[in-house]
C-alpha cells in the first residue's frame with residue numbers, strides 16, 4: 001500500500017467511525033426523548049386515574065406527594081418498585097392507592113393502580129398501560145369494558161379466598177371470551193396487593209414520605 005491509498009483508507013475509516021458515533025448519539029437522544037414522553041404521558045394517565053379511584057373530596061392531603069416506594073417480592077414479584085399514594089383527612093388515614101404491575105399477562109407487564117380504603121375495601125382498580133391483544137385482553141381497560149369496575153367494593157373478606165379468581169378457576173371475576181390469561185393476571189395481582197396491605201397497613205401509612213420528585217410516577 002503506498003502513502004496515498006493508506007491515507008484514503010484512514011480517511012474512510014475515520015468517516016465511518018464518525019458516522020457510527022453520530023448515529024449512536026442520535027439513537028440515544030431519540031430513545032431518551034421517547035422515554036421522557038412516555039413517562040409524561042403515563043404521569044398524566046396516573047393523575048387522571050387517581051381521581052377516578054378516589055374522589056379528591058375524600059381527602060385533604062397532597063396525594064401525589066404523600067407517597068412511599070416499597071418492594072416486597074412475595075406480593076409484588078420481579079423486583080418491582082411499588083409506589084403507594086396515601087390519602088388522609090385531618091391527618092387520619094383514608095385510603096392508599098398502589099401503583100404496581102401484574103407480571104403474568106399474555107404480553108408482558110400490566111401496569112395497575114389499585115386503591116384500597118383504610119379498612120381494606122377496594123375503592124377501585126385501573127389499568128395504566130399494557131400490551132395485551134386488542135379485542136382479546138384489552139377489555140381490562142375501563143374505556144373498553146366495565147370489567148375492572150367489578151373490583152369496586154370487594155375485599156379479601158368479600159369474596160373470600162376462593163372467590164379471588166376468574167370464574168374458570170372457580171372465582172367470581174369474569175374472564176373474557178377466548179382470553180383468560182389477562183384477567184387472571186389482574187385478579188391475582190390485585191389480590192396480592194390486598195394481602196400485602198392487610199399485613200402492612202400501619203407501616204404503609206406511618207412511613208415517612210419519599211422526597212417528592214417526578215419519580216413518584218416513574219416506571220416501576
Ligand SMILES: Cc1cc2nc3c(=O)[nH]c(=O)nc-3n(C[C@H](O)[C@H](O)[C@H](O)COP(=O)(O)O)c2cc1C
Pocket residue numbers: 106107132133134136137138175176177178179180181182183
Ligand atoms: C395472537 C393471540 C393473541 C392472544 N392474546 C391474548 C391476550 O391478550 N390475553 C389473553 O388472555 N389471551 C390471549 N390469547 C389467548 C391465549 O393464548 C389463551 O388461549 C387464552 O387466554 C386462554 O383462555 P381460554 O381458556 O378462555 O381460551 C391470545 C391468543 C393468540 C393466538
